[in-house]
Amino acid sequence: MTKRIRHRDWRWLALWWHHFFALWSTIDGQTRYSIPEELKKGSVVGNLAKDLGLGLSDMFDRKLRVASEAGEQYFSVDMGKxxxxxxxxxxxxxxCGQSASCxxxxQVVIENPLHLYRIEVEIRDVNDNAPKFLSKEKHLKIAELTAVGARYPLETAQDLDVGSNSLKSYSLSKDECFSxxxxxxxxxxxxxxxxxxxxxxxEKQGIHQLLLTALDGGNPVKTGTSKITVTVLDNNDNVPVFKKPLYKITVPESSQSGLMLAKVEATDQDEGVNGEIEYSFADHTPEILRSIFQINSATGEIFLKGKLDYENFATxxxxxxxxxxxxxxxxxxCRVQVEVIDINDNAPEIVLTSQPSPVPEDAPSGTVVALLTARDLDSGDNGKVTLGLPKGSPFKLKPSFSDNYALVTGRNLDRETFSEYNIEITATDSGSPSLSSKKTINVTVTDVNDNPPVFSQPSYDVYLKENGVPGSILYSASASDLDFGENAKVSYSILDSKVxxxxxxxxxxxxxxxxxxxxxxxxxYEKLKVFQIQVQAKDQGSPSLSSNAxxxxxxxxxxxxxPAVIYPSSAAMGSLSHQRMPRSAKAGHLVTKVTAVDAxxxxxxxxxxxxxxxxxxxLFTVNLYTGEVRTxxxxxxQDDSSQRLLIEIKDDGEPIQSSTVTVSIILEDGLHEPILDLRHKAAEPSKKTGRITLYLILSLASVSVLSLLTFLILAVKCIRNSRSSSTCCMRRTDSDDYKNPNRNLQIQLNTDGPIKYVEVLGGDMLSQSQSFRSCMSPMSEYSDFTLIKPSSTTDFKEVISVLDASLPDSTWTFESQQVSHANRF
Structure with a gap:
């Protein structure tokens, strides 16, 4: 439409200029050029200066210019050429549109003098436009029962070119049903x-796609096309057909509900309601499948509705x-086959084929304890099971066949360490990730008699007061046996020995x-101080085992x-002791000395x-500790010539035991050497006195040596500890005392001025305790000694030998005591 309007404007302007130039006397004749359309900018149309008879300088000096009647300046003048x-x-x-001529x-205008030239430029058509259809696509609907020969008008094409370049013919793509x-x-x-x-x-071909082509007469030929779609209308004369008779799909058994498994697709060659398809499960489909799967009736999509379980249904x-x-x-x-892919969703299981039997603790390695089987409901690697035991277990798993195992002992057992085992067996499959389970098997270890009874300590010390009631309990020795049952029942007996x-x-x-x-x-105590008993504990196993303590x-x-009086000897025999004393005796005169011993x-x-x-x-006094009678x-x-003294002798026990002795003293005038007579009497040889003298010499020698050693040790000890000189002690360490609590030698010194009384005590766990004493005789002021027999019924030689053998130097403890009269020795 725009092209046509511009074409009219151009024609009007051309008519106006025609009348204008007809009146202008200076208008010259016209020049005509012919050029094809679509020339490039700068293309030469013609030599305007030559055709108008102008020189190049004239064109410049006279100011030549070109005006277009079309309103647009399609041309210009190259002033240089x-x-x-x-x-x-x-x-x-x-x-020019579809006009045959264009x-x-x-107008070429020249000033000085003013002159006008008319020039026409003919625009020749070139085949630059292809035929075009207003609609690129046309749809036709034809029933499949339409009679042959029916005609259907089609759209014509338009070509903007003219002449030989315009539309010339049509063609149709090949189709056996259409022409x-x-x-x-x-x-x-x-x-x-x-x-x-x-x-x-x-049903054979529901749609026909045709291509209508329009051709022009240009060279080269240009074309335009229109797509024609012929839809064939349907009758219901075809059965829906699935693309595949069998669909095979695989799905993991762990798939969640709602997952689309597959889409079945059926086609019906009919159309409309005749081709609308609804999908469903066949009528004979079991209810269990309907609970697992569902189908979309419109799309044929099959979804997972329930839960899959490979172990129940693999397909x-x-x-x-x-x-x-x-x-x-x-x-x-059609048929859909769903194959369920197994995943490792079942943990392996351990099944006992036989219950574990008790195992003797001395059973050899490899003894079968129980039989068991490993199984896994999964398949493939997911169902491959391996069994394992904790590290350090005394048992082993011995595979036999087809996932069967024997639980056997791996080493010797000890019931006293572990009387039973809770064996934790772990079953692990080969899935990814792997699953495992555990089973605990209780195995009891039966006892064999491999442990003897054991006393709480190898030896016991029992302290028993003498004069006890016969039948009283001394001690309860107890032994324990780590075994069990009859093997742990202990009986006690005393091994025969001599005391x-x-x-x-x-x-x-x-x-x-x-x-x-x-x-x-x-x-x-005076007859037997210590003895030992060998106690045997024996179990009732077979063979029995025993131990001793x-x-x-x-x-x-x-x-x-x-106390028993041993001097004067007559008093010891129960008779009255007669003593003589001169009337010239002074104060402190030693009259006699009473000596007594206590068993x-x-x-x-x-x-x-x-x-x-x-x-x-x-007139008389008796020394509390020595028994000396002095004036x-x-x-x-004025004193009576006959004096009678009753002397009481008491021990320090509880209750106190005592005895008395009566001494008769006769005062005589002119008695000058009573002591010598007494010495002479004491020196009278007798068998008993000779043996006592020997004992005295031996005991005094021993006591002297021991006393010397004791004094030296105590002196060093006292100096080190800066303790008082009245009492010094040197003992072994507590550990030594604990090891040897009863091995000691005690030297007790009674003094009343010079040493008058010595008691040596020795004891050992394995020897009889001994004690012996040495006392100064009543004539001590003349260096006479009277030996007192050991406080035991044992012969003194035996005392010395036992003391010497059972009390080695390394185990002795020495004590030295100086007790004042106030402390009473």
Whole structure:
């Protein structure tokens, strides 16, 4: 439309200029040029200066210019060459439309003098436009029962070019059902028509795609096309058909509900309601499958509805039907096979084939304890199971066949360490990730008699007071056995041994069930101080095992002996002791000395003397510790010539034991050497006195050596510890005392001025305790000694030998005591 309006404007302007130049006398004749359209800018149209007879300088001096009657300046003048050149693109169709002739008038104006030239430029058509259809696509609907020969008019094409370049003919793509006919109208216009050449079959070809082509006469030929779609209308004469008769799909068993598994697709060659398909499971589909799967009736998509379990069903088969909505209804079928992929969702399981049996603790390595089987409901690697035991387990797993195992012992067992085992077996599959489970098997270890009874300690020390009641319990020895049952039942017995050449069974007996040891009779410390018992504990296993323990029985002294007077000898025999004393005796004169011994030991044997009665108590005194009888004052003429003294002798025991001695003293005039007579009497040889003298010499020698050693050790000890000189002690360490609690030597020194009394005590766990004393005789002021026999019924030689053998230097503890009269030795 725009091109046509511009074409009219141009014609009006051309007419106006025609009348204007007709009146201008200076207008010269016209020049005509012919050029094709679409020339490039700068293309030469013609040599304007030459054609107008102008020189190049004239064109410049006279100011030549060109004006276009079309209103647009399509041309210009190259003043340097005098040529008319194209100034802009020229489209003939835009300027002249479908007109057969297209001329563009130009005015060339020259001043000084003013002159006007008319120039025409003919624009020749070139084939630059192809034929075009207003609609690129046309749709036709033809029923498949339409008769052959039917005609359907088609759209004509338009070509803007003219002449030989304009539209010339039509063509149709090849189709066996259709052909093209050209119908000419009265105005010379040609209309294409589509002609049906063959009966249509929608099911064979429901749509025909045709291409209508319009051709012009240019060189080269240009074309335009229009797509023609012929839709064949349907009748319900076809059954829905699935693309595949069998669909195979795989899905992991762990898939979640709602997952789309597959899409079945059926086609119906019919159309409309005849081709609308609904999908469904076949009528005979089991309910269990309907609970697992569902199908979209419109799309054929199959979804997972329930939960898959490979272990229950590894494969599912679904029959699917597709029905159209035509009349009559047509139906097609297919089958869907769902293969479930196993995942490792089942933990392995351990099954006991046989219950574990008790195992003796001495069972050899490799003894079968139990049989078991490993299984896994999964398949492939997910179902491959391996069994394992904790590290360090005394058992092993021995594979046999097809996931069967034997639980066997891997080493020797010890019931006393572990009486039973809770064996944790781990089953692990080979899946990814792997799953595992555990099972605990209880295995009992039965006992064998491999442990003897064991006493709480290898030896026991028992302290028993003498004079106890026969039948009283001494001690309860107890042994334990780590075994079990009969193997742990212990019976006790005493091994036969000798005590003072008498069988120990005559002293004690033992309860075989509980190990309690009882005395057979009362013990006398003065006869037996220590003895030992070998106790045996034996179990009731087969063979039986036993062990021994030593019980050391120490008899503790009781104060059951009264002091016995051994001097004067007549007093010891029960008769009255007669002593003579000169009347010239001064104060402090030693009249006599009463000596007594106590068979007991320790404090029970500490003796003191007291003047109980006297004819004249003011004349005599008795030393509390030595028993010496001395005058308190000088004898006077008024004193009776016969004096009688009753001296009481007491020990330090509880209760106190005592005895008395009566001494008769005769005061004589002219008696000058009573002491010499006494010495002579004491020196009278006798068998008993000679033996006592020997004992005295031996004991004093021993005591002297021990006393010297004791004094030296105590002196060093006292200096180191800066302790008082009254009491010094040197002992072993606590650990030594603990190891040897009863091995000691005690030297006790009683002093009343010079040493008058020495007591040596020695003891050992394995030897009898001994004590012996040395006392100064009444004639000590003349260096006479009287030996007191050891406080034991044992011969003194035996005392010395036992003391010497059982008390080595390395185990002795020495004590030195100086006790004042106030402390009472």
């Amino acid at each position: 005098g040529e008319l050149v194209v100034n802009d693109r020229i489209d003939r169709e835009a300027l 001329v563009l008038p130009l 093209l006919k050209i119908k000419e109208l009265a105005n010379g216009r040609k209309v294409p028509e589509l002609v049906l050449e063959k009966t249509l079959d929608r 599912h088969e679904l029959d699917i039907s597709a029905k159209d909505k035509g009349i009559p209804e047509m139906e097609g079928h 003072q050449d008498v069988s120990v069974s005559s002293y004690v007996y033992i309860n075989s069930d509980n190990g309690s040891i009882y005395s057979m009779h009362s013990f006398d 030593t019980v050391h029985v120490f008899i503790l002294d009781q104060n059951d002996n009264a 007991d030991s320790g404090h029970n044997a500490w003796i003191s003397y007291r003047l109980a009665e006297a004819t004249d108590a003011s 308190k004052r000088a004898v006077s003429e």
